Amino acid sequence: MSAGISDVDRRTRGFRASLMRFGAAFIKELIQLRRDRITFAMMIMIPLLQLTLFGYAINTSPRHLPTAVLVQDDSAFARSFVAAMRATDYFDISTAAASEEELDRLILSGKVLFGVQIPAHFGRDLMRGERPALLVVADAADPTATGSAIAALQGLSSQVFSRELTGPAASLAPRPLPYELRVHQRYNPAGETRLNIVPGLMGLILTLTMLIFTALSVTREIERGTMESLLAMPIRPVEIMLGKIAPYLLVGGVQMTIILVAARLLFDIPVIGSLWLLVGLTLLFILANLSIGYTFSTIAQNQLQAMQMSFFFFLPNILLSGFMFPFKGMPGWAQAVGEILPLTHYLRIVRGIMLKGATFTDLQTDVLALAVFTLFAMGVAVARFRQTLD
Amino acid sequence: MTMDVAAPRRPAAADPEIVIDVEGLTKSFGGRPVVKNLSMQVRRGLIYGFLGPNGSGKTTTIRMLCGLLTPDSGHGTCLGYDILTQSAEIKRHVGYMTQKFSLYTDLSIRENLEFVARVYNLADPRQAARDAIRRLGLENRAEQLAGELSGGWKQRLALGACILPEPQLLLLDEPTAGVDPKARRDFWDEIHALAHEGMTVLVSTHYMDEAERCHEIAYIAYGELLTQGTVAEVVANAHLATYTVTGPGLADLAERLRSLDGVDMVAPFGMALHVSGRDGARLDAATRELREHGPQHWEPGEATLEDVFIDLMSRSKDNFG
Numbered sequence A: 001m002s003a004g005i006s007d008v009d010r011r012t013r014g015f016r017a018s019l020m021r022f023g024a025a026f027i028k029e030l031i032q033l034r035r036d037r038i039t040f041a042m043m044i045m046i047p048l049l050q051l052t053l054f055g056y057a058i059n060t061s062p063r064h065l066p067t068a069v070l071v072q073d074d075s076a077f078a079r080s081f082v083a084a085m086r087a088t089d090y091f092d093i094s095t096a097a098a099s100e101e102e103l104d105r106l107i108l109s110g111k112v113l114f115g116v117q118i119p120a121h122f123g124r125d126l127m128r129g130e131r132p133a134l135l136v137v138a139d140a141a142d143p144t145a146t147g148s149a150i151a152a153l154q155g156l157s158s159q160v161f162s163r164e165l166t167g168p169a170a171s172l173a174p175r176p177l178p179y180e181l182r183v184h185q186r187y188n189p190a191g192e193t194r195l196n197i198v199p200g201l202m203g204l205i206l207t208l209t210m211l212i213f214t215a216l217s218v219t220r221e222i223e224r225g226t227m228e229s230l231l232a233m234p235i236r237p238v239e240i241m242l243g244k245i246a247p248y249l250l251v252g253g254v255q256m257t258i259i260l261v262a263a264r265l266l267f268d269i270p271v272i273g274s275l276w277l278l279v280g281l282t283l284l285f286i287l288a289n290l291s292i293g294y295t296f297s298t299i300a301q302n303q304l305q306a307m308q309m310s311f312f313f314f315l316p317n318i319l320l321s322g323f324m325f326p327f328k329g330m331p332g333w334a335q336a337v338g339e340i341l342p343l344t345h346y347l348r349i350v351r352g353i354m355l356k357g358a359t360f361t362d363l364q365t366d367v368l369a370l371a372v373f374t375l376f377a378m379g380v381a382v383a384r385f386r387q388t389l390d
Numbered sequence B: 001m002t003m004d005v006a007a008p009r010r011p012a013a014a015d016p017e018i019v020i021d022v023e024g025l026t027k028s029f030g031g032r033p034v035v036k037n038l039s040m041q042v043r044r045g046l047i048y049g050f051l052g053p054n055g056s057g058k059t060t061t062i063r064m065l066c067g068l069l070t071p072d073s074g075h076g077t078c079l080g081y082d083i084l085t086q087s088a089e090i091k092r093h094v095g096y097m098t099q100k101f102s103l104y105t106d107l108s109i110r111e112n113l114e115f116v117a118r119v120y121n122l123a124d125p126r127q128a129a130r131d132a133i134r135r136l137g138l139e140n141r142a143e144q145l146a147g148e149l150s151g152g153w154k155q156r157l158a159l160g161a162c163i164l165p166e167p168q169l170l171l172l173d174e175p176t177a178g179v180d181p182k183a184r185r186d187f188w189d190e191i192h193a194l195a196h197e198g199m200t201v202l203v204s205t206h207y208m209d210e211a212e213r214c215h216e217i218a219y220i221a222y223g224e225l226l227t228q229g230t231v232a233e234v235v236a237n238a239h240l241a242t243y244t245v246t247g248p249g250l251a252d253l254a255e256r257l258r259s260l261d262g263v264d265m266v267a268p269f270g271m272a273l274h275v276s277g278r279d280g281a282r283l284d285a286a287t288r289e290l291r292e293h294g295p296q297h298w299e300p301g302e303a304t305l306e307d308v309f310i311d312l313m314s315r316s317k318d319n320f321g
């Protein structure tokens, strides 16, 4: 008898044995995942659907935005500038305002998104080389709507005036604009650009799907009655946890790939920084969300509760992470809450790498935050895991 | 085994022939005691039957034995391991078949068995699963989902999964509930074969014929262990005097007998009536009139196990009701 016991003990102790039990849970979850057709389809469809819905519905480069002009200068420059604005297709010059007050009112009431004021003596000052100011007032409450139009405006001015400023005036043409384009973005001084949307969406989609998949994993076993057997077997909570999380790391990786490819093909958003850094840190972010979902699963009594907890957690992620509103524009308490959400840190990472070419050194704090978050959630999950049926 | 200083242990625990040795196990749910002061000993290689009405605490007791529930009080050992502190060790050597089917219904038979083999760190999980499938005679259905099996096959598969890691102790919780007689018989043949190979089996059941197939039995009602021993011992210890009555008008007779003082149990058995009393003299006195002048035929008989159980249950109800 004692020989038998020591034999079993030798077989079941140590890291390799633990790895094998993790493998058991991992393979089992993977098979179950594959059999669950609907969940499987959802994993692929959710990112594609969300991305096209959000990506196109939030039209990143809308045209024909209602615009009012206030022309106080009757020069060839003024006329040609207005004509060129029309030609860009971004602006629909619907109204001619008579005064600055009227221009303000039009913007405030939302009748127009842009007000362009060409001040008196613009042409004359321009010829004199005094760099007169051209005032553009933009309703930037929806930055994605106005952002690209403003960019177009900036590009446009150089062309217009290089054409107008010929002959004796040609000396005024060189690069620094002969006039000053003063853009006043109203209601949203941060002026986020359209590029923010798709990387942000990647974070949001991953949060939602990863959270839900693992949030159901433990409660499902309890409700199906398989938990009793599982608990009676010599498998440890940490092995169960990792075995349940690992398959979804793969799923998250697939979702990430889909989103990145779609971002490139559909929205023409490149990755300026290192792609591998982005992949690595995205996997870390996926792991963070999986651990939170799993933690919910160990706390919830049933699948419904687990779902509710996930949504309760998801909401501040949308609102306070900087996805919806510019992070720096939020009140202090909201920023404080935002700092403890993994999505906040991931948004900085993904936007930093994709749009600004940030490197690992630039993102250290956020990476650290995600890592701490993941370990904390896993620690709570293992501690909370009920090893008995009491 | 080293002596555990913290947990008190009786000398018997060191005896390797005692597989289950618990004393004073008590468990309450929400203030309601479900198992009360339960003590039992099970010897190696025995098939130990665990009987009792619904809700009497059989499942709860089994769960305490394998560390799935923590007793409120009481102590003891299972395979020499302390049930309070060494549940990890117990789990490696015990096969527990739950009352409700608890294999993965969305995994195939082979996948379920391979999962178990891996969790128990068997050297070659695939081979172990293949062998188990052959032993179960499920070669043709290896790829079928466990959820699609009939009740009888589900139970066989669950037993197969339990014995796959070659445990020293099997805890079977109503393994044959809802299974047809042929499958039940096969199941019991298998259990006897396993016991013959040295495995100890604790099996809960509601069937009397299965109780008779056990080496020893224990009867639990309302959380209390009322009797234990071999079937013969249990019957003898009940000290029930019994008559078997045949003839016409048994239903009316049963009605009359129940009201008589000294008759403790009246139960129909097919075409006959079993009439029992704890005090033989009083039973004789109470029934003399009917025995000598009634149209039925009275014959002194042996109390059956069922008589004993029904009597035990009504007795404990008297105490608690």
Ligand SMILES: Nc1ncnc2c1ncn2[C@@H]1O[C@H](COP(=O)(O)OP(=O)(O)OP(=O)(O)O)[C@@H](O)[C@H]1O
Binding pocket: A389, B029, B030, B034, B052, B053, B054, B055, B056, B057, B058, B059, B060, B061, B099
């Ligand atoms: N987790 C629990 N929480 C609350 N009450 C419980 C729990 N588990 C069991 N009980 C109660 O304890 C009592 C004993 O239950 P148990 O399952 O041990 O009985 P049993 O003898 O196995 O019955 P059966 O023959 O119906 O399987 C029942 O009244 C049951 O309702």
Ligand SMILES: [Mg+2]
Binding pocket: B058, B059, B060, B099, B173
């Ligand atoms: Mg039960």
